Amino acid sequence: MEGASGKDITIYVNGKEVKTKDGAILLPILKELGIKVPTLCYLEGVSGAGACRLCVVEAKYKSWSRVVISCLYPVWDGVQIETDNERVHAVRRLVLETLLARCPNVPLIQRLASEYGIKKPRFKLENHECILCSLCVRVCAEVVGVYALSMQGRGAEKVCGTPYLGSESTCIGCGACVYVCPTECIKMEDKDGYRTIWHEEAGVKTSVRRFELKTCKACGAVIAPKYQLEYITKKTGLSPDYYDLCKTCKALQAKGLLVV
């Protein structure tokens, strides 16, 4: 296929005519049409991995057809998309059944799988919680810019975490990975002046990072890990004492209602 031109085209979604632009990505179009497409590794604002294969649909044209992932598929003039036929559902069921066998105790996977009629996988059950979607890796690398995590190893032995799954990494303790993890296997705890972030699976903790928390000089509220704030002030050129006060106290100080 030659480069996308961006010109006006017509595609067909489940038989319905849709006007769009050449090269536009399919998933947002489907969302706008109100069509429900399951996803696991997709997040707006972060590069697509194409890893979970849950958002599959079938693209057809005359005698040609192909199962494609809607999160990364650029549409072209005349293409016919079917979002919920047997071929598409067979792939989604494969993904969900094997993920459920891998992570039988993860509520999100249990729910998605049962939506497709899968209650008990026909394979040996394991005890993972991480589905290797790489959202944490991509968010850390692209949004936070710190690249503390990576997918390590190959094949089924793949694991996600910090180098050596240890506590040495460039992680600044911001917790973005915790927020994006779909199965909640990345955990965070702020306690007694310290923040701990770690990956937990079947009770085993890896990639454990511990940060001293910075508290507001005035009211003592927790702001964020000291390390994270130092990173931000250094990178943005703000003065090192920029985060000495929490947002509330800063506002009060600005109004002259607070003396430190």
Added chain:
Amino acid sequence: MATEGTLGGGQVCLCEKVEEILDRYNRDVSQLISILQDIQEDFRYLPKEALEKVSEALGVPMAQVYAVATFFKAFSLKPKGRHVIQVCMGTACHVRGAPLLLDKFERELGIKSGETSADLAYTLESVNCVGACALGPVVILNGELEGHCSQAKADSIIKKVKGQTS
């Protein structure tokens, strides 16, 4: 059983060696695999300090260097043995009995494929087809190809790595 290795010779020596290797490839990030391979060859594994040096020198995040180090079969994060026995697992060697040969090595060397002996004397591993299919089953001992490896030939390899030959 596999063991953690220690790096003798001190940190200074490692830094120098790694710098030399980085220069050899013009500190080109597209040569990352070759750089790591040369480090692997020199140290028989990839020391953590070496990976950190490479990350710094190439401007590649440590997490990425570590991911590459664990993705490719060429690399080992634990030291390999002085002798490396590789059994070719290509299809032609397979139909000529390679799996039974690997079993024999595992049995008599007391380690599983992919492991190194506790005294770091030898490492046993399977390797993807080396392209000498007419000579199957193929075993490579320290880079030297042993074709038509019968059980008897395997015996002499085992004796050699255990230090039992004259």
Added chain:
Amino acid sequence: MAMATRNIPLIRTVEELEKARERFREKYYSVKRYISVCGGTGCRGGGCLAVAEEIKNVIKENGLENEVPVRLTGCHGFCERGPLVVVYPQKIFYQKVKPVHARKIVLRSTMQGEILEELLYEIPEERKKVVHEEDVPFYKHQMRLIFGMNGMIDPENIEDYIALGGYSALKKALFEMQPEQIIEEVKKSGLRGRGGAGFPTGRKWESVRRAKSRDGIKYVICNADEGDPGAFMDRSLIEGNPHSVLEGMIIGAFAIGAHQGYVYIRREYPLALKMITRAIQQAREYGFLGENILGSGFSFDIGINRGGGAFVCGESSALMASMEGKVGEPRPKYVHMSEKGLWERPTCLNNVETWANVPLIINKGADWYASIGTENSKGTKIFSLVGKVNNTGLIEVPMGITLRQVIYDIGGGIKGGRKFKAVQTGGPSGGVIPESLLDLPVDFDRLTEVGSMMGSGGMIVMDDRTCMVDVARYFVNFLTEESCGKCVPCREGVRRMKEIIDRIAEGKGKRGDIALLEELGSAIADGSLCGLGQSAPNPVLSSIKYFREEWEAHIKQKKCPAGVCKELITYSIDPEKCTGCMACIKPCPEQCITGERKKPHVLDASKCIKCGACFDVCRYDAVVRQ
């Protein structure tokens, strides 16, 4: 990267090239007699270096250095019979040569033209000895357009290549053709990618030429990451005739508008790496790489990248990712590598053999090339014919030849006179082909139609002692280990197929297993991100398609008819065949065999660990596995 020893290339214009060619030709042909010793990896494993050394010693001892050059060449192809030595000009073909034969080869055969009967190849059924290479049945039925030069040139000496016509296609391309013309010619020839997928090469070149690069930079890459187990064609091409590959790349780069190329070569090929490094060095020294090649105004250079030991890096996007210092994970190719490839620039990636076909097409023309082969598969293909066949080695045949011709006329039939069972093509992406389809013409589309594929060229022949469940198990095991792990269908699906097949091979198969494998296979093929996963079910599904009874025997009767699956077989000694030679008693690690000399031995199956040592050593076929 090594620096060229000369900064000024030896050959700077077309006139200088032709003058040099004349000089090299004269030199090459001035000495009619020479000895070609096969130095391919296979023969090296068989001791050919010692043979070459001894031949050189004898020549030196007798002061014949100027009269009889020795060329340590690349692979000659007939690996089963190595070490191979061919005496020129008569092309007397000697096989299974040992250092002790060196003296007579030099003094009697080369110098005096004597034919050494004991080293000749003998056609088994006819008990007839063959003198000349081209009469050896293995070679007679081949069409060695690409591979033929291997035996005649020293791969470390570019002058041999030039003497025999090398770099004349480059001259024609640079000075007698326009880039678009070159692309048209390649399109017209019908050349399809030799790496496995068979994509039309000319079309690929055209799309890279047309693609827009953000800064005008485009790349050509040679994929030498030959990962299919059992395939070693590319290795032998690079070891034996690296310049043919380089010449193809330079022509392609000129046609596409690229000024930088790379050879990505797997680490398991140290000799090939050495040869291509040397060839690039020499190409630079002589002026075929670098600035203003032959005065054409076109500049181009080639770098080398080594693989790290990952089959998936044979996939183009994974290969390019690893060249960017990342892990070798493929990406979805809805936007092709020809648009956004290496470093997001238009990239043309082709297989070694594909590049090697290019000079031939330019020199002899697309029409000539298209006259060879079938309607949709033009030209020749190099295959590695291995496994349970008599004549293992590398063969080059026109597309359209039948499997039967390959296995019987060239391959010499099944080893040990056993029965043919199946031939596996396409490696881990391909499938098994049974006896009923032996008259199938070898062709991209025909092989795909029957559930296999051409692949890179591995052809593994199997006999009645090969278990088809075990073959499927072998391939899913391989793919489970080699899967990059990024996408769920491949990472999770393929290893669950392995789980089921392992159970079946161990006698724990259950009803519904075959249906489940078929269901999984279909969804994995549809849902996987890259070719590895998409074709992973092929070996399993084709095995089930053609050998269903064997699968059912494993599942229902818990039996392995071929006598391979360990948990399902028992070892025993046939008292009728046992001669009582006692050879099997000592090798048994569990001391299960008892017996006296000249009396049939007895194997205690309860202690037997099925290691196969006794089977291996018995010369009377008395050890039974069933």
